[in-house]
Amino acid sequence: MKKNVLIIGAGGVAQVVAHKCAQNNDILGDIHIASRTKAKVDQIIESVHEKKALKQPGVLEGHALNALDIEATKDLIRKTGVQIVINVGTAFLNMSVLRACMDTGVAYIDTAIHEEPGKICETPPWYGNYEWKRAAECEEKGITAILGAGFDPGVVNAYARLAKDEYLDKVTDVDIVDINAGSHGKYFATNFDPEINFREFTGVVYSWQKGEWQVNRMFEIGKDYDLPVVGTRRAYLCGHDEVHSLAKNMDGADVRFWMGFGDHYINVFTVLKNLGLLSEQPVKTAEGLEVVPLKVVKAVLPDPASLAPGYEGKTCIGDFVKGIKDGKEREVFIYNVADHKEAYLEVGSQGISYTAGVPPVAAAILIAQGDWDAKKMVNVEELPPKPFINVLNRIGLQTCIRDENGDRELSF
Amino acid sequence: MKKNVLIIGAGGVAQVVAHKCAQNNDILGDIHIASRTKAKVDQIIESVHEKKALKQPGVLEGHALNALDIEATKDLIRKTGVQIVINVGTAFLNMSVLRACMDTGVAYIDTAIHEEPGKICETPPWYGNYEWKRAAECEEKGITAILGAGFDPGVVNAYARLAKDEYLDKVTDVDIVDINAGSHGKYFATNFDPEINFREFTGVVYSWQKGEWQVNRMFEIGKDYDLPVVGTRRAYLCGHDEVHSLAKNMDGADVRFWMGFGDHYINVFTVLKNLGLLSEQPVKTAEGLEVVPLKVVKAVLPDPASLAPGYEGKTCIGDFVKGIKDGKEREVFIYNVADHKEAYLEVGSQGISYTAGVPPVAAAILIAQGDWDAKKMVNVEELPPKPFINVLNRIGLQTCIRDENGDRELSF
Known part of the structure; x- marks a missing residue:
């Protein structure tokens, strides 16, 4: 049973993720939010409090973090004691955040494929260029990494x-x-x-x-x-x-x-x-x-x-x-x-952020409950769909x- | 009788001006071209030679110049001995180049109104914001400054x-x-x-x-x-x-x-x-x-x-x-x-550069011949139109x- 969540990112999707984590903090535990721009994190936290979204009293903390800095991300994971990272920052961060999760032994969830700034539309299958190269190591270390767990993909x-x-x-x-x-x-x-x-x-x-x-x-x-x-x-x-x-x-x-x-x-x-x-x-x-x-x-x-x-x-x-x-x-x-x-x-x-932000929280809940704690790298279709759909409902x-x-x- | 021309700028219009000055160097004398990017100046000079545009053997020289630097422009005017400056550089340069001409006592011609980078579409009449503020000083010093002598304006x-x-x-x-x-x-x-x-x-x-x-x-x-x-x-x-x-x-x-x-x-x-x-x-x-x-x-x-x-x-x-x-x-x-x-x-x-670049050379010819050496700041409609039209023809x-x-x- 994993718990305590670190949300990386502070855009529209991160806002939804934060609210939904708060609404389910009886299952998910502590909630931490980290982004390059701390002011945006603070706004999200304020909004969660405004809507009284926390289901029960609990930790909700913001942090400034450049998530391209793998060591800084690992430090934050260790310091906060989180066991699940929901990466909804820019797609340029994926491989760095995944690395930090693999090194600290925590679960990783993202909602979009990794991208390199200077490259677009690389050779298919896209996952093969980045994420899947870490699949064997994840399985060996028993790391749960759920790729593309937004709405689409997800x-x-x-x-x-x-x-x-x-x-x-x-x-x-x-x-x-x-x-x-x-x-x-x-x-x-x-x-x-x-x-x-x-x-x-x-x-x-x-x-x-x-x-x-x-x-x-x-x-x-x-x-x-x-x-x-x-x-x-x-x-x-x-x-x-x-x-x-x-x-x-x-x-x-x-x-x-x-x-x-x-x-x-x-x-x-x-x-x-x-x-x-x-x-x-x-x-x-x-x-x-x-x-x-x-x-x-x-x-x-x-x-x-x-x-x-x-x-x-x-x-x-x-x-x-x-x-x-x-x-x-x-x-x-x-x-x-x-x-x-x-x-x-x-x-x-808005609705696009909502549809993208709710599913990774459902995935986090399923990891916390054990249903989706796969101990390896998976795409969503490799996991049982029914519990996911039930949580989403x-x-x-x-x-x-x-x-x-x-x-x-x-x-x- | 003024002669020897300094062309400021090295874009498409400057190319036309250079060719037309060369074709009329029996009247205009030495031709100098100056721009921030010397390589573009060199290309223009090469093109003039390629087309054998010089009417008679004469000076055709290129210079590197940041024309926002008034003292550098004055130095170049003095060093080259030009008496007519045709400013076909960016519209941000006008007031600097005009100042250099006024300080060195040479004639000034441009083809577009002065602009400041951070401002657009200022209060009408636009000339009143910049050029016309120098009109009294031009008249006092006997400086010929012909504003807007392209096709339109001009x-x-x-x-x-x-x-x-x-x-x-x-x-x-x-x-x-x-x-x-x-x-x-x-x-x-x-x-x-x-x-x-x-x-x-x-x-x-x-x-x-x-x-x-x-x-x-x-x-x-x-x-x-x-x-x-x-x-x-x-x-x-x-x-x-x-x-x-x-x-x-x-x-x-x-x-x-x-x-x-x-x-x-x-x-x-x-x-x-x-x-x-x-x-x-x-x-x-x-x-x-x-x-x-x-x-x-x-x-x-x-x-x-x-x-x-x-x-x-x-x-x-x-x-x-x-x-x-x-x-x-x-x-x-x-x-x-x-x-x-x-x-x-x-x-x-191309034709747009051609229609913009030929008229300032006609104006320079008319200054050189004395017809348009107004000894003050003028817009084109303040000068006799017939000699201009004849030279353009x-x-x-x-x-x-x-x-x-x-x-x-x-x-x-």
Whole structure:
């Protein structure tokens, strides 16, 4: 039984994680939050107190930490006595934080794949370039490391596994669809770190089809999806983390990821990309200053956390899983619908942060309870999905299913 | 009789100025070129030699100079013995270069209004904020300073004066129209320094109408113009230098400036502006680097000088001047049509640089010959227009007129 949690990061997702840990501190124990900018940590702690989110009296402490500094992170882990680290800082930190966890023997959870600042869209499978290189060492040392335990990747991986276990004899297609039908009222904003958001789309699009990696251009392939609550929405084939582990773990089924985009997003993205402003490679100004254009774009865009108060509407994220059941073709859609405004009222964050921040807390609860304390490195689809879905149902993200028998809530 | 010319700047316009000075070095004497980046100066000198542009054997020398350093500029003026300075460097240099000319007693010519890096679109009339503050001192010292002697401002100011002198008894409206119907084949590029180009359009739009300054938004007012050679083109009311002197010098006539824009330019501009990427004010990246977004946009866009080889099509720039002649309404359109490819073949620059770079050389020739050696600070419409038009006709920019009597070339 592990307990006491260190949250790394202080953005919109970290805010949700902090609130949800606080609401479950009877299970999780002490809560520590660490980020480069201590003032942002303090704001999160203040918000947790404001909403009286702590289920029972307990430790809730903030720390300044540069999590690229492995020794500093190890010191903080030891000093605080945490046994579970939830890394929701920038994706550039993963390998450093993972190293600190492996060296101190504590459990590691993240929600997005590791990235190196100067590289985008590396060779598939992406996990193979960084995280999976530590898999053998984790297993040897008995380290629990749960990769990609946000919503997507994360919950959608569990949905794919659930469909395989429960609803199909053989899976042929996994189509993950992520639609944000909400509106933030700004001219343009990304729903999480703009740097990471844009990096997802400036490279080529990898999908796993017919047993091999397929390459497409961004916005090359669009498709209208008719979805519960949000209606018919246009989504585009994109590269995304979960494709890179599901390709390995779904018995050879095709795996594609689709994200909804409006024409306005596509236009802004296209202008910025074609001009070279989304580049992760530095350019030199006429005055001789070296600067990465993408970091300047990030600097002028609204902070995703600032979108929360005015955000309205819903998200719908789920898996269309197709295959054979009892000799016949079958398709199920397993999904969640979240509401931006409800998220804001509960934890002070918008719906995208909410859907990304609740699942790693569910994973931490499952580690604390022993269900998911795997003692090795795993992607979410390698863990039993039912306890995860049950905890998610309880702490704020209801799973539903739509199939030939209708549309209904799921629990186990 | 003044002679020997110092060209300040080494961009596309400076290239044209150098070639045209060389072609007229029998009148202008020694030619010196100075810029922060000596390598760019050397390239221009090499190009002049390649095209065998020097009319007669003579001095053609390059120098490294930070023209914000007034003492260094004065030293170079004295050392080279130049009597005419053509300033076609960035608009941030004007007041420094002008000061150096005033202190050394030499003539000054520029092609665009002074700008301060941290300010855009100041109080009209723009010349009143900087240049005109030196007018009394210039007159006292007998310094010839010709402001805004490019095409627009510059030639279009002379066209307005010509219409007032020759074709109308009373002018009621001056509408300057600038259409670039050429194509550079890039996704997006500006035809001169992107920083200066965008700064023209990120503020409000000032026009002089009914005896006062009118304020509009950029792209608020569009109008289709039917023009010689380039056909019907949509142009938008913009702020521009020449409005700010013509407002004073056209006996109270309305003065408006219209520039042609395609939908693609407007879209890119709108995206960049709305995101804050055209701001002249620094922002701070997440890593703490202070950077001016507009300078990064400039860094990623093609160098305007690089557009020349592939540029095709024509420009049409001119003045619709309306008023009363012999008791009846009359309108004349005085204009020039230039060709991008012809410009490139002659001087290695595209048409926009050509139309901006030829006129200051015509002005220098007129100073050298005594016609325009005003011994004070003037805007172009305060000088006799006919000798200017005649020199322009001779050195590469033919003036035409379209009125009730048809469409024809003009010379005097």
